[in-house]
Amino acid sequence: MKLARFNEGHIGIVVDEEIIDINDLVNKDLEAWPLVAMNRLIAEYQQFEPTLRAALARPRIPLSQVQLLTPIPASSKVIAYPINYHDHATEMGRQAKANNLGFFLKPPSSLSGPSDPILLPDLPDRRIDHECELAIVIGKRGKDIPREDWQDYVFGYSCLMDIVVRGKEERVARKAFDTFCPVGPWIMTADELGDPSNLRGRLWVNDELRQDANTRDLIVDIPGMIEIASHIMTLEPGDIIAAGTPAGVGPIKGGDHVKIEFEKIGSMTVMVKQTSGGRASIFETTAAVS
Numbered sequence: 535m536k537l538a539r540f541n542e543g544h545i546g547i548v549v550d551e552e553i554i555d556i557n558d559l560v561n562k563d564l565e566a567w568p569l570v571a572m573n574r575l576i577a578e579y580q581q582f583e584p585t586l587r588a589a590l591a592r593p594r595i596p597l598s599q600v601q602l603l604t605p606i607p608a609s610s611k612v613i614a615y616p617i618n619y620h621d622h623a624t625e626m627g628r629q630a631k632a633n634n635l636g637f638f639l640k641p642p643s644s645l646s647g648p649s650d651p652i653l654l655p656d657l658p659d660r661r662i663d664h665e666c667e668l669a670i671v672i673g674k675r676g677k678d679i680p681r682e683d684w685q686d687y688v689f690g691y692s693c694l695m696d697i698v699v700r701g702k703e704e705r706v707a708r709k710a711f712d713t714f715c716p717v718g719p720w721i722m723t724a725d726e727l728g729d730p731s732n733l734r735g736r737l738w739v740n741d742e743l744r745q746d747a748n749t750r751d752l753i754v755d756i757p758g759m760i761e762i763a764s765h766i767m768t769l770e771p772g773d774i775i776a777a778g779t780p781a782g783v784g785p786i787k788g789g790d791h792v793k794i795e796f797e798k799i800g801s802m803t804v805m806v807k808q809t810s811g812g813r814a815s816i817f818e819t820t821a822a823v824s
């Protein structure tokens with residue numbers, strides 16, 4: 535099943551090129567904050583599933599008539615693995631890889647969706663890059679999860695762009711701007727996707743193919759990423775793991791459009807918009823940080 539958020543935050547099921555509004559079943563209070571209806575649906579999915587299946591008979595709205603939103607706006611954390619493909623390690627000249635480095639976090643406030651532009655900070659001297667990543671959505675609370683149990687904790691998958699200002703400042707500061715984590719266009723549930731260890735993912739900028747990789751080439755695989763993260767922190771339903779990027783990262787600028795696609799999941803295209811904000815003082819010099 536493909537679960538999405540759309541328009542004013544309604545939750546829907548996507549079938550082919552249409553969406554079925556199931557908001558009345560799973561998200562009765564649209565005004566409630568934080569926006570945790572999808573987290574709750576994920577946590578209680580087994581109870582909800584028969585109701586959702588029955589809702590497939592409801593009227594459908596063409597996807598072209600709705601605005602899709604990021605599927606889990608109140609994910610408690612986005613766990614992101616850096617340097618998790620050998621070819622990306624080579625292009626960045628890095629020795630240390632995800633199996634030694636572990637992960638960093640992107641804040642939930644950096645999440646954006648298929649209808650939101652990537653808003654670039656006003657840092658003209660800095661390169662701002664796209665990274666094409668598989669998003670793994672956690673379905674069940676867990677701590678110290680052994681790698682062989684990984685499937686019990688995965689709810690589904692989505693496409694994720696890890697946007698980054700290049701430089702030597704702390705990774706989080708360079709990767710945490712609002713809209714620096716587009717996720718979408720929906721969550722494809724794990725039962726429908728099948729084996730995620732052989733998924734082709736691609737990213738284009740203005741129709742030029744920039745990244746083309748397969749999850750079989752991950753350094754730390756999906757069971758390993760869940761095991762490592764869960765030894766450090768409790769994973770919660772709706773948490774997102776960004777699997778890392780393959781080679782081909784490159785700069786984006788205002789006016790570009792960036793398309794990401796993972797096979798069996800779907801694709802989305804987001805615009806890039808230059809803003810005049812975001813000039814944090816830490817970016818004023820190429821300071822002697824290492």
Ligand code: MN
Nearest residue numbers: 665696778779
């Ligand atoms: Mn990344």
